[in-house]
Amino acid sequence: MKTVIHWFRRDLRVTDNTSLNAAVAAGEAVVPVYILSDWKNGHPWTGSNRQHFLCESLASLDGNLRSVGGRLVVRCGEAVGELMRLAREAGAVEIHFNRDPDPFGRAVEERLDAACREAGIVAVAHKDVAIHERDEVLTGVGETFRVFTPYSKAWAKLPKPAVGGRVKALVVPEGISSLPLPDIGHWGLGPAAGGVIGGGEKAARARMASFLDGGIARYGDLRDVPSAPATSRLSQDLRYGLLSIRELHAACMKKAEMLDAGGRASAVKYVAELVWREFYMQILWNFPEVLEVEFNAKYRGMAWPGKPEAFERWKAGETGFPIVDAAMRELLETGFMHNRTRMITAMFLTKDLHLDWRLGESWFMRQLVDGEIASNNGGWQWSAGTGADAAPYFRIQNPWSQTKRYAADGVYIKKWIPELRDVDPAKFLEAPAPGMRLSPKYPAPMVDHASARDVTLDLFKAALGGGGK
Numbered sequence: 001m002k003t004v005i006h007w008f009r010r011d012l013r014v015t016d017n018t019s020l021n022a023a024v025a026a027g028e029a030v031v032p033v034y035i036l037s038d039w040k041n042g043h044p045w046t047g048s049n050r051q052h053f054l055c056e057s058l059a060s061l062d063g064n065l066r067s068v069g070g071r072l073v074v075r076c077g078e079a080v081g082e083l084m085r086l087a088r089e090a091g092a093v094e095i096h097f098n099r100d101p102d103p104f105g106r107a108v109e110e111r112l113d114a115a116c117r118e119a120g121i122v123a124v125a126h127k128d129v130a131i132h133e134r135d136e137v138l139t140g141v142g143e144t145f146r147v148f149t150p151y152s153k154a155w156a157k158l159p160k161p162a163v164g165g166r167v168k169a170l171v172v173p174e175g176i177s178s179l180p181l182p183d184i185g186h187w188g189l190g191p192a193a194g195g196v197i198g199g200g201e202k203a204a205r206a207r208m209a210s211f212l213d214g215g216i217a218r219y220g221d222l223r224d225v226p227s228a229p230a231t232s233r234l235s236q237d238l239r240y241g242l243l244s245i246r247e248l249h250a251a252c253m254k255k256a257e258m259l260d261a262g263g264r265a266s267a268v269k270y271v272a273e274l275v276w277r278e279f280y281m282q283i284l285w286n287f288p289e290v291l292e293v294e295f296n297a298k299y300r301g302m303a304w305p306g307k308p309e310a311f312e313r314w315k316a317g318e319t320g321f322p323i324v325d326a327a328m329r330e331l332l333e334t335g336f337m338h339n340r341t342r343m344i345t346a347m348f349l350t351k352d353l354h355l356d357w358r359l360g361e362s363w364f365m366r367q368l369v370d371g372e373i374a375s376n377n378g379g380w381q382w383s384a385g386t387g388a389d390a391a392p393y394f395r396i397q398n399p400w401s402q403t404k405r406y407a408a409d410g411v412y413i414k415k416w417i418p419e420l421r422d423v424d425p426a427k428f429l430e431a432p433a434p435g436m437r438l439s440p441k442y443p444a445p446m447v448d449h450a451s452a453r454d455v456t457l458d459l460f461k462a463a464l465g466g467g468g469k
């Protein structure tokens with residue numbers, strides 16, 4: 001009996017999963033395996049919220065595999081060693097997996113490839129995580145795009161891959177041992193925040209259906225309003241591959257055809273956001289150094305002289321800027337933050353508190369359920385003004401005007417900051433007079449935005465060699 005392995009990574013679904021479908025087509029028996037990492041008690045790039053979501057998603061995946069006659073095999077440790085051991089145990093002749101765009105995942109794939117060649121096993125990598133990955137969308141002279149708009153135009157012109165089906169039946173060989181499905185105790189982590197969104201393919205599919213039924217037609221108008229439940233909330237589902245990006249994209253295009261002109265424009269705007277995800281993936285693929293240094297070489301080594309105490313106040317949502325604090329508390333309480341407020345809080349950390357964007361990047365990765373290394377790095381470098389197609393450094397958002405524009409009714413701020421529930425929302429739109437507070441239990445703004453902005457301009461000018469103060 002020909003036995004093959006499908007290695008689950010960030011593709012925890014049984015519907016339109018390229019590698020899983022290929023493994024089922026290639027083998028009479030398939031070992032579907034997930035390999036748990038073995039770090040303990042804290043990690044700089046993840047935390048309880050995301051690991052909790054992962055556990056729920058693995059449990060759901062096991063259930064889905066059982067419903068077609070299979071089960072999930074769980075192992076733990078260094079991926080290449082575990083896969084080779086499993087291949088020996090099962091007598092597997094092929095190992096299928098979906099490719100990862102990040103440099104850590106790619107390094108594992110290279111090691112796996114070498115180990116398979118030595119053992120006479122075939123390693124088969126598939127494209128799945130993106131509609132167009134790494135080097136498919138190139139400029140006229142074959143170079144990587146560094147700017148989004150021409151990238152997205154070239155992306156749109158390429159033919160799109162077909163959507164595959166759901167696995168119908170699976171035979172897992174007898175006698176293959178598995179660890180129990182994990183809970184977050186596996187990593188020695190504390191409980192996740194109470195408001196973390198539910199994991200698993202079924203929950204993700206319900207979110208997708210509900211967005212396509214309603215939200216997509218209003219997305220263009222409401223996507224920047226943090227209090228409106230107007231965005232798709234599918235980022236964690238794409239992060240863990242609970243949904244296929246091909247299926248989501250095809251469903252959006254089909255829906256767009258059924259909408260009026262306004263609804264269609266809204267759906268097009270939504271698809272553009274999916275393209276941003278792939279833009280940042282190809283940036284990370286082609287410039288993996290962005291995880292260490294500024295994408296824009298002009299700003300490498302620039303000073304970020306902010307104080308550690310300021311970082312603590314930012315993390316806790318105690319800066320005295322209501323829009324910033326509401327967002328930071330939303331993150332702490334749910335592991336999610338709205339895109340508009342991700343930009344506001346990231347700009348505030350870098351341009352008002354003058355703290356290194358890498359600190360914020362790492363804090364977001366530890367808290368966010370959708371924490372995804374390419375989009376997170378892209379978002380942080382965009383906000384800091386150092387990234388690919390980033391906001392120019394001198395375009396610094398004013399948190400008070402951002403509040404006026406996107407959260408003037410106070411609903412979002414009051415939801416996350418109980419101390420401000422009885423305060424007139426008009427007071428959230430500008431800094432209180434010096435020495436005044438919005439409420440006795442809420443701090444005064446920790447910096448003056450205008451002066452902080454001047455310091456930022458000097459820091460960037462100094463980095464550019466223009467000399468600052």
Ligand SMILES: Cc1cc2nc3c(=O)[nH]c(=O)nc-3n(C[C@H](O)[C@H](O)[C@H](O)COP(=O)(O)OP(=O)(O)OC[C@H]3O[C@@H](n4cnc5c(N)ncnc54)[C@H](O)[C@@H]3O)c2cc1C
Binds near residue numbers: 236
């Ligand atoms: C500082 C900062 C950090 C970020 N970190 C992450 C992260 O770790 N993981 C993550 O998935 N997104 C990240 N984003 C992008 C964006 O904020 C989230 O994808 C979005 O808020 C998720 O909510 P949603 O699914 O309702 O989004 P929707 O508005 O419904 O968007 C649909 C999908 O498009 C993609 N998308 C939307 N905006 C972006 C964007 N700016 N860049 C890349 N992809 C995008 C996501 O996959 C998202 O699910 C970050 C943005 C910033 C400014």
